[in-house]
Amino acid sequence: xxxxxxxxxxxxxxxxxxxxxxxxxxxxxxxxxxxxxxxxxxxxxxxxxxxxxxxxxxxxxxxxxxxxxxxxxxxxxxxxxxxxxxxxxxxxxxxxxxxxxxxxxxxxxxxxxxxx
Numbered sequence: 511x512x513x514x515x516x517x518x519x520x521x522x523x524x525x526x527x528x529x530x531x532x533x534x535x536x537x538x539x540x541x542x543x544x545x546x547x548x549x550x551x552x553x554x555x556x557x558x559x560x561x562x563x564x565x566x567x568x569x570x571x572x573x574x575x576x577x578x579x580x581x582x583x584x585x586x587x588x589x590x591x592x593x594x595x596x597x598x599x600x601x602x603x604x605x606x607x608x609x610x611x612x613x614x615x616x617x618x619x620x621x622x623x624x625x626x
Contacts, residue, residue, distance in 0.1 A: 514547045535578075538567035542582060549589055558589045580609040 522540040529537065545561035548554075565582040572578055587602035 511547050511551050515544065515551070518544045518547060532563075533567055533570050535567075535571055538564045538571070538578075541567070542585070545585060545589075549585070549592065554589055554593055558586065558593075561586045561589060575609050575612055577610065577613055580606040580613075583609070 518540055522537065522544070525534065525536045525540060526532070541560045541564035545557045545559075545564060548557035548560060561582060565579065565586065568576065568578040568582055583602045583606035587599040587606065590596075590599035590602060
């Protein structure tokens, strides 16, 4: 995991140098992956900070009801769970579930309309 963290930090710097600002999916993906690696290493505060950065960028790019936002919420919930903040974890899991359910039903209704 140490190598993964090192390479992700390098990747993040490359994207920052190539792109104007942080509001890009490539940068959000780096933060997201860093958060995942740091969680596995037990660096929960760092993991939470990076997952929160990814979440904010995803919301800015895709809107608050996108599947990428839901995935980030789940992983933030996992960090809260690991920290034994069970109520915070539950809140994040439920928020993610609501987004996923809304997306599922909107896709189904569009498919039904296409069939008619």
